Amino acid sequence: MTTMTREETEALINEVLEVYPADSKEERAKHLMANDSSLEKASKCITSNRKSLPGVMTIRGCAYAGSKGVVWGPIKDMIHISHGPVGCGQYSRAGRRNYYVGTTGVDTFGTMNFTSDFQEKDIVFGGDKKLAKLIEEVETLFPLNKGISVQSECPIGLIGDDIEAVSKKAAKELNKPVVPVRCEGFRGVSQSLGHHIANDAIRDHMLEGVEKKEGGPYDVSVIGDYNIGGDAWSSRILLEEMGLNVVAQWSGDGTVEEMKACPQVKLNLLHCYRSMNYISRFMEEKYGIPWLEYNFFGPTKIAESLRAIAAHFDDKIMEGAERVIAKYQPLMQAVVDKYKPRLEGKKVMLYVGGLRPRHVIGAYEDLGMEVVGTGYEFAHNDDYDRTVKEMGNATLIYDDVTGYEFEEFVKKIKPDLIGSGIKEKYIFQKMGIPFRQMHSWDYSGPYHGYDGFAIFARDMDMAINSPTWSGMKAPWLAGAEAPAAKAVNE
Amino acid sequence: MPSVMIRQTADGKLSFYVAKKDLEETIDTMEFSTAEKWGGEVKLTDGSLFYIDPMPAPKLPTTIRAKKM
Numbered sequence: 234m235t236t237m238t239r240e241e242t243e244a245l246i247n248e249v250l251e252v253y254p255a256d257s258k259e260e261r262a263k264h265l266m267a268n269d270s271s272l273e274k275a276s277k278c279i280t281s282n283r284k285s286l287p288g289v290m291t292i293r294g295c296a297y298a299g300s301k302g303v304v305w306g307p308i309k310d311m312i313h314i315s316h317g318p319v320g321c322g323q324y325s326r327a328g329r330r331n332y333y334v335g336t337t338g339v340d341t342f343g344t345m346n347f348t349s350d351f352q353e354k355d356i357v358f359g360g361d362k363k364l365a366k367l368i369e370e371v372e373t374l375f376p377l378n379k380g381i382s383v384q385s386e387c388p389i390g391l392i393g394d395d396i397e398a399v400s401k402k403a404a405k406e407l408n409k410p411v412v413p414v415r416c417e418g419f420r421g422v423s424q425s426l427g428h429h430i431a432n433d434a435i436r437d438h439m440l441e442g443v444e445k446k447e448g449g450p451y452d453v454s455v456i457g458d459y460n461i462g463g464d465a466w467s468s469r470i471l472l473e474e475m476g477l478n479v480v481a482q483w484s485g486d487g488t489v490e491e492m493k494a495c496p497q498v499k500l501n502l503l504h505c506y507r508s509m510n511y512i513s514r515f516m517e518e519k520y521g522i523p524w525l526e527y528n529f530f531g532p533t534k535i536a537e538s539l540r541a542i543a544a545h546f547d548d549k550i551m552e553g554a555e556r557v558i559a560k561y562q563p564l565m566q567a568v569v570d571k572y573k574p575r576l577e578g579k580k581v582m583l584y585v586g587g588l589r590p591r592h593v594i595g596a597y598e599d600l601g602m603e604v605v606g607t608g609y610e611f612a613h614n615d616d617y618d619r620t621v622k623e624m625g626n627a628t629l630i631y632d633d634v635t636g637y638e639f640e641e642f643v644k645k646i647k648p649d650l651i652g653s654g655i656k657e658k659y660i661f662q663k664m665g666i667p668f669r670q671m672h673s674w675d676y677s678g679p680y681h682g683y684d685g686f687a688i689f690a691r692d693m694d695m696a697i698n699s700p701t702w703s704g705m706k707a708p709w710l711a712g713a714e715a716p717a718a719k720a721v722n723e
Numbered sequence: 724m725p726s727v728m729i730r731q732t733a734d735g736k737l738s739f740y741v742a743k744k745d746l747e748e749t750i751d752t753m754e755f756s757t758a759e760k761w762g763g764e765v766k767l768t769d770g771s772l773f774y775i776d777p778m779p780a781p782k783l784p785t786t787i788r789a790k791k792m
Contacts, residue, residue: 613745614746
């Protein structure tokens with residue numbers, strides 16, 4: 234299919250919305266748009282951060298997922314207790330592949346699951362005593378932990394347990410931070426509020442009383458990089474190569490000490506704006522540390538970002554940035570030369586979380602591919618303001634897309650690749666469309682930085698040009714009109 | 724009376740951020756913007772109006788109370 238015009242895109246949206254009841258249709262229509270890249274403000278055309286409709290299959294997560302899974306979980310030398318029934322902790326255990334260095338179970342605890350395993354009697358009589366006991370046990374078994382966070386699951390808020398009091402008492406006894414996080418899953422409309430609550434907990438418990446220190450002239454921190462498949466490492470080496478001193482890395486492969494070292498930096502580098510802008514704003518106001526969003530996907534955006542970062546420093550760093558860009562340029566050219574002929578002109582549809590629906594567009598464009606549709610699970614209006622500028626005119630943008638809408642869009646647009654989450658993966662693969670799981674890089678990665686781009690290009694090629702796709706049609710149907718294949722595609 | 728954080732953006736405009744609502748907007752016009760008198764009626768790019776008690780120009784970013792009008 235050739236690129237769609239505005240009318241075609243709008244007609245597609247209307248067609249897909251047709252099956253809804255009138256009021257749901259009206260509500261959903263606000264979340265879908267044909268892009269107009271000249272827009273200054275996306276909020277006129279798209280509504281975001283609203284409650285999902287009852288009865289549709291949303292792809293969103295919950296506040297607990299935002300706090301435990303995203304912001305707190307990767308801090309490796311703390312123990313994060315999933316306070317409540319066992320499932321939330323178990324099913325979010327280690328699935329995000331936040332890599333870290335350390336000896337698990339001794340000084341780092343990233344892939345372990347600590348839970349208070351609520352039973353009926355805890356719901357009836359309250360679980361505060363159990364939490365106090367659990368903290369005590371954790372301290373006995375894992376004395377090298379640097380702190381404990383209590384991540385509330387839904388029942389904690391419903392039965393009104395006072396985790397703050399338990400945490401405060403435990404913190405005094407242990408002389409370590411014990412952080413109560415009120416991230417019950419029912420709060421807010423998506424994981425986004427969980428990020429906010431988690432950021433506020435960091436502000437109130439980890440940065441409380443930490444004064445501004447005088448650091449080195451080139452101290453920076455990397456915030457909002459969760460080190461998925463080693464992302465933060467492949468970003469960090471570029472910053473260090475250009476002469477900066479990365480003193481803190483949040484929260485992928487992060488530690489308590491790094492968080493506390495943050496007030497000494499000259500610049501906070503923010504990768505995931507959606508999940509960590511809150512703490513960056515706080516540090517800007519309290520410590521006067523400016524923050525800068527950057528994008529380390531694909532050589533074009535990396536070069537832009539390195540120059541933007543260097544512009545905050547002196548000539549030495551600016552030269553460093555140019556040196557790094559020049560050093561990797563031939564390597565990147567080789568990657569592009571190898572994969573571009575195989576991927577050029579392919580169309581991609583994305584539906585991911587906080588930053589990728591806009592950040593990876595540049596990387597696809599470097600490979601000659603085109604992003605024809607994008608959308609966020611839990612973005613706010615400011616994310617869409619940033620997205621409309623990145624996307625082509627009349628491309629499709631969808632907020633909190635439902636399972637049904639996504640499938641229908643895909644059937645009509647017929648992209649060559651879809652990048653979304655694990656819940657969508659097998660649906661689309663069975664429809665015969667190549668797919669990459671773009672939340673945790675489909676067990677691959679890193680994708681950030683120059684090293685990551687080579688892996689990114691290889692993975693996209695592997696997905697699209699796999700010989701599997703030629704086997705979608707049964708051999709005895711290959712010559713005929715193939716009604717079976719039609720049934721799959723319609 | 725929401726608490727709002729006002730900060731200078733890279734392109735020289737003022738951004739208006741309501742933490743409680745996760746609302747980030749750019750300030751379109753501000754009634755007073757001199758060093759001695761700063762604040763007054765604030766119009767955002769989405770058209771909504773707020774009022775900030777006039778004060779000497781603060782060091783940005785800063786969190787202040789604004790009244791929705």
